[in-house]
Amino acid sequence: MSMFPIATLTPNGVSSAAFTNIPQTFTHLIIHATAFSAAASGALANFNSDSVATNYARSGLSSTGAAVQNSSAAASGTTYIWSYAGFQDATTPYGAVMTILDYSNTTKNKVMRIYAAGDRNGAGGMEMNYLLWENTAAITRIDILNDIGSNWVTPTRFSLYGVSVSSATGA
């Protein structure tokens, strides 16, 4: 498989950013996030502007470096990409790599895995989150929202990539 750049968002002074008109020509999607926020906060995802609360669920494994936790949660019209606040603000970044499988398939609910983390020299947080969007629609729009409504600030960057499989081997 091969990975291709689709779009990059660099939000500044706004609490949400959206990838729209996502092409349906790839098999999977990958998002790389480097996020700075005006206030300590997490990040939420919404797909295709679907606000039906029961369509979103998350399970995950997380750690602050002092303890580990597991969690699962249904959400309300969005789902957490990362939930730890306090390890990310206007000067300290939080990073994430998010993989969305079979995003253009129209017969499967959408699943995705996220590795998100931030370190602050003696403190930090990391999360492995597994998300479900219980909807078989092809994903054409992804909104990334600040969970407390604070603003993303420069140099925040959300980059969207498409992953294609080989026409020769299917790999």
Added chain:
Amino acid sequence: MPIVPFAGPSTAKGALVPLGSTVVTNTTTAEIAFSNIPALYTDLYLQAAVRTTESVVSRTIYITPFYSGLPAQPQSNTMMDQTGVTTLTASRTSNQDGQFSGLAPSAGAAPDTFGTFEWWCLNYANTTNFKPSLSRWYWTSPAAGQQGWRAGLTRANGAITTVSVSTFSGSVFLVPGSRATLFGVRTVGQ
């Protein structure tokens, strides 16, 4: 993951640009370093398969970003690891010279078993903010195995120009066959 544009009819360019790949061929190498990294990409992505000579089951591997003029001890980590037979453990480091990016099998582990590392350095060429990194590592054998995740931070604002995969020891070496490959991750317009 393939790293070059595929040879099909599309004119699209791949996002992963191979910058360098090194295989250890002798018994005296403690570090694989990629230097003079151009500030042309958005992120860096490194894959490594390594094993060390130390006489223990596993040993820390340091995947560390640098640039000339880096302040002293700017590296730190938040860590979550598992041996496969114990519950997850959590720990941190602060004010270090290197990033504790995971554990590689060593002389006390099953022979010819290498540990796999995936490492991302995000926004590496930015010159106004600290640099975050993520790593995921694992190795397994019939009787043992370990895995973990590490968040790293380089508390410095300069663009990263060197990435080192190291044992950080003059007496612990990477075994021949250990390999590291570094990619630049392009975004649109790069």
